[in-house]
Amino acid sequence: MSxxxxxxxxxxxxxxxxxxxxxxxxxVISFALAYLLxxxxxxxxxxLDPFRREFTPYLPYALLLALIxxxxxxNNGLYRNVRERTWLEEVTLIGNGVAFGTVILLAVFFxxxxxxxxxxxxxxxxxxxxxxxSLARLVRRWVLAYLRNKGIGVQRVLIVGMGDTGxxxxxxxxxxxxxxxxxxxxxxxxxxxxxxxxGRVPGLGNTRNLRAAIRTHGVDIVISTLRWKHxxxxxxxxxxxxxxxxxxxxxxxxxxxxxxxxxVETLDGIPLLGISGPESFRGADRLxxxxxxxxxxxxxxxxxxxxxxxxxxxxxxxxxGPVIYRQQRIxxxxxxxxxYKFRTxxxxxxxxxxxxxxxHQLDPRHPKIPDDPRITKVGKFLRRLSLxxxxxxxxxxxxxxxxVGPRPPMPDEVALYEPWHRQRLNIIPGITxxxxxxxxxxxxxxxxxxxxxxxxxxxxxKMDIQILLRTIPRVLLRSGAY
Numbered sequence: 001m002s003x004x005x006x007x008x009x010x011x012x013x014x015x016x017x018x019x020x021x022x023x024x025x026x027x028v029i030s031f032a033l034a035y036l037l038x039x040x041x042x043x044x045x046x047x048l049d050p051f052r053r054e055f056t057p058y059l060p061y062a063l064l065l066a067l068i069x070x071x072x073x074x075n076n077g078l079y080r081n082v083r084e085r086t087w088l089e090e091v092t093l094i095g096n097g098v099a100f101g102t103v104i105l106l107a108v109f110f111x112x113x114x115x116x117x118x119x120x121x122x123x124x125x126x127x128x129x130x131x132x133x134s135l136a137r138l139v140r141r142w143v144l145a146y147l148r149n150k151g152i153g154v155q156r157v158l159i160v161g162m163g164d165t166g167x168x169x170x171x172x173x174x175x176x177x178x179x180x181x182x183x184x185x186x187x188x189x190x191x192x193x194x195x196x197x198x199g200r201v202p203g204l205g206n207t208r209n210l211r212a213a214i215r216t217h218g219v220d221i222v223i224s225t226l227r228w229k230h231x232x233x234x235x236x237x238x239x240x241x242x243x244x245x246x247x248x249x250x251x252x253x254x255x256x257x258x259x260x261x262x263x264v265e266t267l268d269g270i271p272l273l274g275i276s277g278p279e280s281f282r283g284a285d286r287l288x289x290x291x292x293x294x295x296x297x298x299x300x301x302x303x304x305x306x307x308x309x310x311x312x313x314x315x316x317x318x319x320x321g322p323v324i325y326r327q328q329r330i331x332x333x334x335x336x337x338x339x340y341k342f343r344t345x346x347x348x349x350x351x352x353x354x355x356x357x358x359x360h361q362l363d364p365r366h367p368k369i370p371d372d373p374r375i376t377k378v379g380k381f382l383r384r385l386s387l388x389x390x391x392x393x394x395x396x397x398x399x400x401x402x403x404v405g406p407r408p409p410m411p412d413e414v415a416l417y418e419p420w421h422r423q424r425l426n427i428i429p430g431i432t433x434x435x436x437x438x439x440x441x442x443x444x445x446x447x448x449x450x451x452x453x454x455x456x457x458x459x460x461x462k463m464d465i466q467i468l469l470r471t472i473p474r475v476l477l478r479s480g481a482y
């Protein structure tokens with residue numbers, strides 16, 4: 001069974017030698033900048049050492065530090081795949097490595113007493129090195145995320161088992177496209193699952209089709225979410241993967257639980273795992289999210305209030321009917337509320353809805369029509385820029401909606417939900433959300449639900465801010481808007 005966690009050479013975007021070389025170059029640059037600060041700018045004028053030093057004697061020490069960092073970072077896995085740790089974890093490793101290297105250089109200075117002995121310059125070098133190496137890692141992540149979102153260097157994944165854990169794996173891959181995984185399909189021995197597509201992810205039948213699926217779809221990684229009670233099937237899966245040259249990953253039974261619901265304690269050295277229910281958006285988290293909503297609405301009122309008034313006037317002049325359209329939607333925990341939008345359709349649009357859905361053979365749980373004949377001229381413009389949703393801010397102020405969250409569905413759509421779809425109703429709905437910034441109307445219903453559930457399970461204030469920032473270019477570029 002493969003235990004290798006690095007990216008296959010055929011899928012590597014960057015050669016293995018690239019970042020060690022970049023680190024070495026940045027270390028030399030750090031010495032040059034430190035020399036400039038120490039001897040040219042003299043930000044802190046020395047008392048006992050007023051004489052100017054040349055830069056050349058410092059070069060061997062720059063190369064020595066680069067070598068020390070290479071050994072340290074290699075041993076600590078800093079040159080492995082960026083999927084394995086966060087940027088802050090990388091910064092921590094960088095800081096530890098630079099601190100270790102600086103101590104070694106100080107020891108060399110103390111033992112050999114070279115003419116080049118500026119300890120102040122070494123402090124400059126350490127600070128600049130940490131900053132530059134950390135920034136390089138951040139740029140690396142941005143570049144890799146951009147390339148992977150474009151389909152470059154993406155690994156093709158096959159999921160074996162589409163139970164709760166399989167869906168969790170699928171949610172994570174759909175939500176984190178920057179990680180560079182693409183699910184090409186899944187296998188499940190339950191015929192009601194294995195032969196059913198989930199959004200754009202096809203069901204490829206049962207586990208007996210593993211070898212054929214690997215060959216047909218060019219699979220790079222197989223992720224097995226089978227429980228340990230299916231031990232023989234897990235071994236067979238690993239054996240087939242070895243024979244076909246494909247990597248295999250196993251999700252242990254403990255991860256059948258959402259690990260954010262697991263608390264680890266010790267009893268005299270004995271690990272104890274406590275399991276809690278989903279507590280997202282309770283207590284302080286809920287207050288923080290609510291505070292963010294109100295702050296955003298109030299601080300941006302100078303911008304959106306004039307747009308609101310101009311848009312209302314445009315809707316009034318364009319066609320007869322009310323300016324504000326009120327529609328019943330399903331909110332948190334299945335509660336109904338009236339959602340406000342600018343009217344973008346003809347007044348009898350609701351009466352034509354079922355006819356349009358049947359005519360275009362749309363998914364009634366999430367019907368989206370690229371060229372909806374019910375939309376008015378002004379309405380088409382408003383929808384392209386999402387200006388029709390400005391009145392949603394009223395719902396936000398009333399506490400019925402949030403700035404970020406799953407889009408609230410209509411009651412007749414919810415009536416068609418399967419049990420797992422209803423998980424997206426466990427939180428207050430939002431104006432924008434993870435599925436909107438992942439493609440909006442281009443995302444099929446099942447994928448939308450998976451993304452919404454991922455958002456609920458992984459919510460953080462940072463995620464809300466990231467989604468809000470990603471929403472701006474999506475709106476301006478009119479990506480996926482109908």
